Amino acid sequence: MKKDIFLGLIGFGTIGTGIVRLLQENEEIIKKRLGARLVIKKIVDIDIETSRGITVGRDILTTDPQEILDDPEISIVIELIGGYEHAKHFILDAMAKGKHVVTANKALLATFGEEIFTVADERQVNIGFEASVGGTIPIIKTVRESLVGNNIRSIFGIMNGTSNFILSKMTDDNKSFETVLKEAQELGFAEADPTYDIEGIDTAHKLALTLALSYGKRVNMEDIYIEGISDTSLQDIEFAKELGYKIKLLAIAVQHQDLIEARIHPTMLPFDHILTNVNGNYNAFHFIGDASGSVFLYGQGAGMMPTASAVVSDLVDTARDMMKGVWRRVPLRSFPEKNIDDIRLLPMDDVVTNYYFRFSAYDRPGILSKISGILGNYNISIAAVIQKGRKQDGIVPVVMTTHPSREKDVQQALKEIDALDVVGGKTVLIRIEDNRLQ
Amino acid sequence: MKKDIFLGLIGFGTIGTGIVRLLQENEEIIKKRLGARLVIKKIVDIDIETSRGITVGRDILTTDPQEILDDPEISIVIELIGGYEHAKHFILDAMAKGKHVVTANKALLATFGEEIFTVADERQVNIGFEASVGGTIPIIKTVRESLVGNNIRSIFGIMNGTSNFILSKMTDDNKSFETVLKEAQELGFAEADPTYDIEGIDTAHKLALTLALSYGKRVNMEDIYIEGISDTSLQDIEFAKELGYKIKLLAIAVQHQDLIEARIHPTMLPFDHILTNVNGNYNAFHFIGDASGSVFLYGQGAGMMPTASAVVSDLVDTARDMMKGVWRRVPLRSFPEKNIDDIRLLPMDDVVTNYYFRFSAYDRPGILSKISGILGNYNISIAAVIQKGRKQDGIVPVVMTTHPSREKDVQQALKEIDALDVVGGKTVLIRIEDNRLQ
Numbered sequence: 121m122k123k124d125i126f127l128g129l130i131g132f133g134t135i136g137t138g139i140v141r142l143l144q145e146n147e148e149i150i151k152k153r154l155g156a157r158l159v160i161k162k163i164v165d166i167d168i169e170t171s172r173g174i175t176v177g178r179d180i181l182t183t184d185p186q187e188i189l190d191d192p193e194i195s196i197v198i199e200l201i202g203g204y205e206h207a208k209h210f211i212l213d214a215m216a217k218g219k220h221v222v223t224a225n226k227a228l229l230a231t232f233g234e235e236i237f238t239v240a241d242e243r244q245v246n247i248g249f250e251a252s253v254g255g256t257i258p259i260i261k262t263v264r265e266s267l268v269g270n271n272i273r274s275i276f277g278i279m280n281g282t283s284n285f286i287l288s289k290m291t292d293d294n295k296s297f298e299t300v301l302k303e304a305q306e307l308g309f310a311e312a313d314p315t316y317d318i319e320g321i322d323t324a325h326k327l328a329l330t331l332a333l334s335y336g337k338r339v340n341m342e343d344i345y346i347e348g349i350s351d352t353s354l355q356d357i358e359f360a361k362e363l364g365y366k367i368k369l370l371a372i373a374v375q376h377q378d379l380i381e382a383r384i385h386p387t388m389l390p391f392d393h394i395l396t397n398v399n400g401n402y403n404a405f406h407f408i409g410d411a412s413g414s415v416f417l418y419g420q421g422a423g424m425m426p427t428a429s430a431v432v433s434d435l436v437d438t439a440r441d442m443m444k445g446v447w448r449r450v451p452l453r454s455f456p457e458k459n460i461d462d463i464r465l466l467p468m469d470d471v472v473t474n475y476y477f478r479f480s481a482y483d484r485p486g487i488l489s490k491i492s493g494i495l496g497n498y499n500i501s502i503a504a505v506i507q508k509g510r511k512q513d514g515i516v517p518v519v520m521t522t523h524p525s526r527e528k529d530v531q532q533a534l535k536e537i538d539a540l541d542v543v544g545g546k547t548v549l550i551r552i553e554d555n556r557l558q
Numbered sequence: 559m560k561k562d563i564f565l566g567l568i569g570f571g572t573i574g575t576g577i578v579r580l581l582q583e584n585e586e587i588i589k590k591r592l593g594a595r596l597v598i599k600k601i602v603d604i605d606i607e608t609s610r611g612i613t614v615g616r617d618i619l620t621t622d623p624q625e626i627l628d629d630p631e632i633s634i635v636i637e638l639i640g641g642y643e644h645a646k647h648f649i650l651d652a653m654a655k656g657k658h659v660v661t662a663n664k665a666l667l668a669t670f671g672e673e674i675f676t677v678a679d680e681r682q683v684n685i686g687f688e689a690s691v692g693g694t695i696p697i698i699k700t701v702r703e704s705l706v707g708n709n710i711r712s713i714f715g716i717m718n719g720t721s722n723f724i725l726s727k728m729t730d731d732n733k734s735f736e737t738v739l740k741e742a743q744e745l746g747f748a749e750a751d752p753t754y755d756i757e758g759i760d761t762a763h764k765l766a767l768t769l770a771l772s773y774g775k776r777v778n779m780e781d782i783y784i785e786g787i788s789d790t791s792l793q794d795i796e797f798a799k800e801l802g803y804k805i806k807l808l809a810i811a812v813q814h815q816d817l818i819e820a821r822i823h824p825t826m827l828p829f830d831h832i833l834t835n836v837n838g839n840y841n842a843f844h845f846i847g848d849a850s851g852s853v854f855l856y857g858q859g860a861g862m863m864p865t866a867s868a869v870v871s872d873l874v875d876t877a878r879d880m881m882k883g884v885w886r887r888v889p890l891r892s893f894p895e896k897n898i899d900d901i902r903l904l905p906m907d908d909v910v911t912n913y914y915f916r917f918s919a920y921d922r923p924g925i926l927s928k929i930s931g932i933l934g935n936y937n938i939s940i941a942a943v944i945q946k947g948r949k950q951d952g953i954v955p956v957v958m959t960t961h962p963s964r965e966k967d968v969q970q971a972l973k974e975i976d977a978l979d980v981v982g983g984k985t986v987l988i989r990i991e992d993n994r995l996q
Contacts, residue, residue: 430704
């Protein structure tokens with residue numbers, strides 16, 4: 121049995137530092153469990169001068185990735201530089217040299233997964249990516265191994281900590297999106313350019329990966345319907361409360377015969393659902409399997425040490441394969457690569473759900489009858505109505521929720537309603553999940 | 559690659575039926591994921607006449623376990639008869655013949671694990687027991703594989719669905735323990751003899767297994783402090799609510815240097831903690847790893863199909879090892895058997911936590927001062943006091959909660975207090991978890 125397993129780390133930022141720290145601090149217990157030592161032999165970064173607050177031998181630091189790629193003793197490469205071009209290059213290069221790869225790069229895998237997973241299969245190497253979805257929460261392992269006997273009926277997830285932090289703060293502290301975003305940036309919970317997080321793109325990367333693992337399907341990220349949270353207003357959060365809901369940025373996937381419904385948008389959830397109470401920068405995933413029923417997992421979706429914990433679980437998994445002289449007991453995407461085919465998504469037009477509308481109505485007689493008339497024409501049945509609040513520039517908010525309705529009907533009805541001369545602005549639409557969550 | 563993997567099932571009760579049903583209904587998707595077929599070749603039960611509502615070939619049913627144990631083609635034996643004697647005999651016999659075992663028998667593993675795990679190690683066979691802790695929730699896999707890089711700082715779990723169902727119902731419907739137990743029995747959520755579930759013994763089996771996996775320690779079940787829920791009264795549930803708590807039967811483990819604190823008892827949890835909102839017959843586990851932070855998992859801890867889902871995940875895991883020609887990549891109890899040593903538990907006397915007391919006081923002057931005087935003598939500091947409610951037989955309930963106090967001090971103080979002539983009955987003690995949960 122080989123007693124030392126040599127690792128190369130590309131990218132010595134926050135997560136990279138966390139991994140080195142974890143392998144140092146918990147060296148004994150990891151060695152005791154694994155029966156071998158995980159040894160970082162080289163670390164590559166463009167900055168090898170700045171101290172990371174941990175002790176690392178000067179001789180293992182380098183700016184040249186070839187020192188890792190060309191070292192035959194290094195059997196696992198940890199890619200943590202993020203982004204597309206360089207990361208992809210290093211991963212393909214490492215695999216070409218027969219090295220296993222562990223990465224947290226969801227953007228890369230969601231975008232270039234097809235190429236990367238195919239090469240990994242040809243080269244008979246492993247790619248660990250537990251940290252890429254749900255951070256420290258064992259999402260990849262649960263879908264790929266624990267739910268292996270199930271048809272996965274649905275997936276509901278709060279997959280982005282930044283958005284969840286912002287929405288939780290807006291809800292609890294009654295502050296605007298802009299104010300809270302600024303606070304989040306100051307606290308380090310949001311990037312200087314927060315687009316990926318707040319516009320749902322990061323969530324889409326994670327949903328795409330989860331779909332691939334759940335259904336053995338290639339997902340074209342462009343096909344997933346995405347709405348971010350930058351338009352979510354305090355006013356709608358207030359009305360939601362009044363109706364018994366909180367607003368969360370939810371990733372939703374539902375299995376329909378041969379089609380998969382997949383969408384990401386701000387969603388109203390009833391107070392008493394388990395996902396509603398996931399606050400701050402936590403992530404949570406709710407799966408329903410046809411045999412398992414509800415399986416709910418919750419934890420830190422990002423952060424130095426939680427992410428390092430997931431990376432180390434991948435390292436140990438790969439090391440265990442190596443120590444037994446096998447590779448990839450578990451298919452990378454749950455299904456052997458030859459069994460993976462293209463996904464067919466349910467067109468957004470055909471989605472059926474409940475809706476919340478906030479109309480901007482001029483305070484004139486007959487407005488309710490006009491709006492509800494149009495909704496009726498499109499078979500949209502009203503569940504609740506609230507009309508209250510101060511008039512601003514002659515306009516009052518009229519809020520309605522609906523029974524299950526078809527997206528296409530809703531979009532057409534809103535188009536007609538917004539063209540009415542008694543309506544003074546674009547109607548706000550937020551989807552509600554009442555039914556399918558338990 | 560072997561395309562059929564033959565299984566023998568011993569015990570054709572509810573769970574056994576669920577497994578056969580799941581392997582039939584989801585045969586295609588399991589085969590697609592695994593790349594092989596899981597085939598039940600023989601089913602043993604004392605009753606092979608009664609219909610289980612599924613179609614099973616008459617020729618695969620037998621009353622003679624030797625037909626499985628002696629069949630060289632059967633490589634995995636699923637033990638589902640429960641109990642100790644026969645189950646242990648079948649498992650040891652199957653392993654002696656080189657067969658892998660999958661079981662949901664927590665009582666057996668918690669009691670005779672030492673012998674069974676040692677034999678499995680010698681015989682180089684696998685024992686899958688994911689279904690034995692947390693039912694469908696992937697507890698074993700999460701501790702053994704996902705948290706492998708962590709020191710597990712604490713484990714808090716609602717590990718018994720029957721007790722949780724009873725406490726939830728008492729809380730929500732304001733019904734007595736006896737009434738709800740009867741309802742649970744009628745609904746099939748409680749056994750005719752509910753002792754194992756309501757007295758915390760089933761929880762102790764699960765905690766013992768989880769401790770072994772978390773710390774690589776042999777746990778003597780007798781050493782774990784256990785209190786069940788049969789003495790939990792509606793009155794205390796009501797006072798708990800008033801103080802901002804719900805009562806749950808909690809399994810608690812906390813790592814202290816070389817000692818592990820491990821105890822099971824009704825526990826008051828603050829309303830807003832994630833475990834507090836685990837209701838009905840659900841189970842939930844909250845781990846804190848030194849790197850991962852909080853990891854929370856929730857799902858069905860029992861039931862036909864949820865348990866079958868966990869058993870199938872074990873079958874696939876073992877099949878994947880077999881197909882790669884290896885055995886046991888992952889040590890049975892997280893650590894290689896040679897690294898497993900005896901656990902040292904923190905004596906219950908040394909536990910420090912917060913307490914709820916309900917004193918039965920005669921309605922006389924000076925009673926509060928007498929009680930609080932004794933508490934003070936034992937360094938027990940009072941956090942809140944409630945005195946209200948009707949007098950019964952001249953006795954009024956006086957409720958107090960404490961700041962962190964030592965169990966030994968508390969027991970001695972209560973002994974003195976209960977001996978006071980102004981106290982008319984044994985004081986009720988319920989421990990509170992305020993601090994360490996997040």
